[in-house]
Amino acid sequence: MADLAIRQDACELDFLALGALVHRLDPGIIPFRKARSFDIHVSGGEYNVAANLADCFGQKTGVATAMVDYGIGELVQARVREMGVKPFYKWFKHDGVRGPNIATVYSDRGLGVRPPVVFYNRANEAGAMLKPGDFNWSEIFAKGVKWFHSGGIFAALSETTSQVIIEGMKAAKAAGAITSFDLNYRAKLWASVGGDAKGQETIAKIVEHVDCLIGNEEDLQKGLGIEGQDVEHKSKLDPDSFFQLIDKATKKFPNVKLVATTLREVHTTNRHDWAAVLWLNGQKFVSPTMALDVVDRIGGGDGFCAGLIYGLLNGKTPEQALRLGWAHGALLTTFPGDTTMAKLPEVEALAKGGSARVQR
Template sequence: MALAIRTDACALDFLALGALVHRLDPGVIPFRKARSVEIHVSGGEYNVAANLSDCFGLKTGICTAMVRYPIGDLVQARVREMGVQAFYKYFEHDGVRGPNIATVYSDRGYGVRPPIVFYNRANEAAALLRPGDFDWSQIFGQGVRWFHSGGIFASLSETTAELIIEAMQAARSAGAIVSFDLNYRAKLWKAAGGEKRAVEVLRRIVTHVDCLVGNEEDLQKGLGIRGPEVSRPDASRLDPAVFFEMIQATVQQFPNIQLVATTLREVHSSNRHDWAAVLWLQGQRYVSPTCQLDVLDRIGGGDGFAAGLFYGLLTGRPPQEALNLGWAHGALLTTYHGDTTMATLAEVEAFAQGGSARVQR
């Protein structure tokens, strides 16, 4: 069996709904000692659309908030650069308080020092989005094959969660596959009412979902799925059996779900990870190869995995091949600065098929 993905002519292969942010990155320097930063345009939902456009050549779009001020101009330029069609709900900046494009602060850590991530999402424009802000009949009426959103956007306000559900209902009515990345972020949900509210909100959303992306923590804390803890010193976080057990519990509670996938990561230091991925598709189990990563910037690796997997499925690749493409692209993405891809499709396919890091002459 396979997902029932539209094969007719569509304006968009993939459409995301989520918040755009700008990430300030001082590299390996902790923020308290930083003197300069790189600016990355990001967003858990947007990153997948950007990757699918820039690396994989698909027609993608993003529905999101935009603010008329210089940071908004910077963000819009980067979105255009990645080839993503934008559907913006515009907000006017008052020159002092906002609304704002959110700021994410994230250094890269080094060795035994982990990366540190914190936020300024005060008066965030994306949190003001609500049902009715987008003309879904017009957007989906042009044809959309796959619709995607995520738990980061759902955590921003009560209205963003309702907007996700409105969009998912429109997407399903229009024949699009619906995916959701749980992306559980404890700091965001703490500010939004805590773990109990996260479970209530995310469980409502997931009843509308065909394809779910999330690891053990996402399933446990985001959906309240009980599962084994990987807590023994000798236990490997690369054991797919642990995750497949939790998938069985998840699909029993949400029989609408046809696909569940995640990356498996064993962190030895900030710059040395073991990396694998698993896919459950309509009852069948698939496991990627395992590789050792020398990580330059780990932010966005999961979104890179999702993009490669979705590309494989959208282009009719066999499930194992689709999984390996996601695994390979996510691995490559950790070798670049920033949250979105710099890979080519040829590079992803070569690594997915067992390519090495030997010099290409």
């Protein structure tokens, strides 16, 4: 992808993520208050992209994150190894009682007219304690990294996590890596560190160092402070208003070369219409729309992000890269858990279906 100037030389890592790891307790379709057992999924908005790229797409990926020396930490490490992601851990010692902890996400899947319910325990979270200087970026980037990625959930965890992102972004740019940021705007998280004004101020400082933005209309409006249509009362599958927002975003941040997102119209918990859009250096691309039968919606956006980045890293056209992201994100919603169980031939076969149109 010449427009993004992706490195073509031999690099140790195709992709490196920076963010907090969590473990998600999933009782399936049973509401948590009635649960007697649950599956454990290892997740994290930034990590998920690295795991998907490694496991499905065969890319060499890594994650820079906090790790705690207790049983949950050991479980998380095993899952990271299983997905083929190279870890760069900042270690924290657990005191046996209060932490520091790897955060817990509680999330049932809902069913039909009953939506999924998600809540958290992020108390004394090791990931929130990460600060500048915790990672030796010059050493990490010395062997070559093509793409560096972080996100808004990690940025909102504490005063210092956004500083780590900026430190990593600067090191990535200096080393010739493409940088991307998933806005993932969560008002509840930003409320704990200063509210929306603080969130927009912080994100603006990060986006100055970003080549590629991932985020839906609400993310762009709330995260970047850009005015747009009322996202609660319009079609979720209309790409035109999204492209209008992108024009405003790229005027505010002219360094941004790519903006992409999924478009999702939720009819019931298990029946969605699904599409995706890509803006790349002024060119606009729209995927087909498909009807999805959803098993577990969490992680679909990260699945899209992984497929898109795989396409861009491997010289696909923008339309092909968008299709791969759209297809992989769709497939990911058919599996339980936050990370992929898809195989590349399955993604490629689905990506070839339908017809895409280019908006000029």
